[in-house]
Amino acid sequence: MIPRARHLLAVCLLGAALTACGAAGGERPAPAASRVSAPPSPARPPVLAPGPGGLTPVFEHGPRTRGKTVALTFDADMTADEGPRAASGEHFDNPGLIDALRTLKVPATVFMTGRWADEYPAEAAALGHDPQFEVANHSWSHYAFTADCYGLPTVDADGMRADVQRAYESLRAAGVPHAMPYFRFPGGCYDQRALRALSGLGVTAVQWDVVSGDAFATDADAVVKQVLDGVKPGSVVVMHCTRSAAPTTERVVRTVVPELRERGYRFVKVSELIGQAGNGR
Structure with a gap:
């Protein structure tokens, strides 16, 4: 006969998937569901500190001295x-x-209008759930926050804050779980009045230092050259995710990415650059 200790060990090894070895009084372990902890909530994304008087901060590029990164x-x-x-x-x-x-x-970082998310909710949700991407706010209407901005209709000062908030509502409704606290002005057009209108929302306004020129472009090679000539360590490149208005962008990306990697660049999201800038790095 197997001694009791060896017998218990054999039972534990054979039945580990069903019972816990050494449980006092032969108690069964708690059901698996009760032992699984809830997933941790995502860390708060980095933002820049507000300017004087709580003015919305503006970010254009990351540090130039912290290696070859580009967003x-x-x-x-x-x-x-x-x-x-x-x-x-x-x-x-x-x-x-x-x-x-x-x-x-x-x-990559995608600045999405609420109206776009309303039109393409499945695509918005897919981007929002893919850890390779981060989704940020580009207003709901894509109307300009200043006058004379590439012919866009304008939002008056009283409507700016509501337009940004409505965009976040559309992103949530489309299935984007954690839209970033970053805002890109339509057309990149802003002034002190617009920055004041968004004060208190907790967003960092994100601009860029490299204009790709892909909007309405038909010559992909010219766009590639403009990007490659403009990129520096810490650069933020602005491009577009709209086939009708930027038909060459996919070809540009397929050319630019391997070339920049060959030059030693590492691709990052905007949040990483903002984190470096906010930490004074």
Whole structure:
């Protein structure tokens, strides 16, 4: 007969998946579901400190002396009045571009209008759940926050704050779980009045230091050259995620990414650059 101690050991080894060895009084372990802890909530994304009087801070690029990092950013533009154009078949999304970024394993930041998220909720949700991307706010309407901004309609000062908040609501409704506290002004146009209007929202306004020139471009090689000539350590590159308005962007990305990697650059999200800048690094 097997001694009692050896017998208990054999039972434990054979039945480890069902019972816990050494449980006092032969008690069964708690059901697996009760032992699984809730997933940790995401860490709070880095932001810049407000300016004087609580003015919304503006970020243009990361540190120049902390290695060769570069952030590719993509504006998912759709203006409030462009619904009929989308209904008639115009494409304001660009799945091929997103597939290229995934294939190339390039982390990226997408600045999405609420109207775009309303039009393409499945794509918005997919980006919002993919750890390779971070989704940020590009207003709901894509109307300008200043006068004379590339011919865009304008939002008055009283409506600016509500437009940003409505965009976050659309992102949540589309299934983006954790939209970043970053805001890009439509057209990149802002002034002190616009910065004051957004004070207290806790957002960092994100601009750029490299204009790709992909908007309405038809010559991909010219866009590639402009990006490669402009990138420096810590750069933020602005591009677009709209097939109809930026038809060359996928080709540009497929050329620029391997070339910048060959030059020693590492691709990061905007949040990493903001974190470096906020830490004084």
